[in-house]
Amino acid sequence: MNFFRRLFNGDAANAEEEHREQAARDFDVLKYDGVAAMRQHVFDYAEKCFLHALDIHDDLEIHDYLSQTFIALGKLPEAISQLRILADAEPENINIWLRMASVAYVMNDYDIMETACGKARCIDADNPQANYDYARALIGSNDGAGAVEFLSKAIEKCGGEPYWEAYLLRGQTWLNLGKTAEAEHDADFLLCHIPDHEDALILKSQCLQAQNMTPEAVDALDKALAANPFCGLALKQRACLKRMLGDEEGAKEDEKQLQELDSADGELEAEKHEDIASATENAYKNINPLA
Missing domain, CATH: 1.25.40.10 (Tetratricopeptide repeat domain)
Incomplete structure (x- = not known):
């Protein structure tokens, strides 16, 4: 009797071990x-x-x-x-919270983003990315003044190369708050280091226009388009400013270029989706033997 008990128990144990090994494989x-x-x-x-x-x-x-x-x-x-x-x-891995904040930003879910950034800042209150992302969440929640505070901290705590994105976003936020001088200061800082920074040139143009310096604002947009001839925002704003200056022909020319640019972007996007779909289907068939 003991012999058969050991025999059957051994078979059961072996089967269980084989099952675990197969599951691991x-x-x-x-x-x-x-x-x-x-x-x-x-x-x-x-x-x-x-x-x-x-x-x-x-x-x-x-x-x-x-x-x-x-x-x-x-x-x-x-x-x-x-x-x-x-x-x-x-919970102490700051990179997880920062990734969560980035995903929440794309979702426009600023509550999740603020929570994730808050957790990241609890781990490291001086982390530039955590402060920058927290500022973006506050901007999404219409708290521009609070955002400026955290953008300034991100700039202050960023070692090595200046935090260009934070300077730009702070300048844009200052402008939205009606603080033209502060916004122009950030734009000038960027342009002092990166003269052909198209977003900084657009910000500079907006600051100049806020001061009713329309010809100078157009000049800044000219430089932005010299840096990137396909910048739709610069074309749109320059067309508007040219019309204000009475340059109807120049405004229409910019609007024509903008229309052509929008049409080309639509065609490229369609081709891109077709290429991705085809490549994905082919790769799936190569990987999946059941396809």
Whole structure:
């Protein structure tokens, strides 16, 4: 009797061990295939691999890959859910909170963004990116004055090369608050270091126009378009200013260029989507033997 008990118990133990080993092998294959698909931008297949891997057992690295995959697929609420899992497991990892803030920004969900940036700032109150993103969240919530405070801190705490994006956003925010002198100061700082910075030139033009210096504002837009002839915003604003100066022919010429630019952008976008769809389908067939 003891012999048969040991025999059958041994068979059960062996079967259980084989099942665990097979599950581990399946997990590794799904993880490898998912990462390979993600790197080839076949994100729908990567998503399936990672979800099946998580069915086998929970794994933080897979949640990380899945968050990146959801971001690439535009499934931003799902990406936030994965990032919450990572944040619960590693609450002191500032990069998780910063990624969550970036995703929330694309979603225009400024409540999630403020919370994520607040968590990041609790870890490192001087982190330039955390302060910059917190300012962007405040701008989204119509708190420009608060945003200026955190943009200034991001600029102050940024070591090495100046935080160009923060200077630009602070200048734009100053202008929206009616603080033209402060906005122009930030624009001038950028242009002193990067003379052909098209966004800074547009900001400079807006500051000049706010001071009724229309010819000078047009000159700034001329420089912006010299730096980037395809800048739609600069063309649109220059057309408006030329019309104010009585240059109807010049205004119509800018509007014609803007219309051509919009038409070309639409065609390029359509071609881009077709190319991506074709490449994705072909890559999926190469990876998935069942296709």
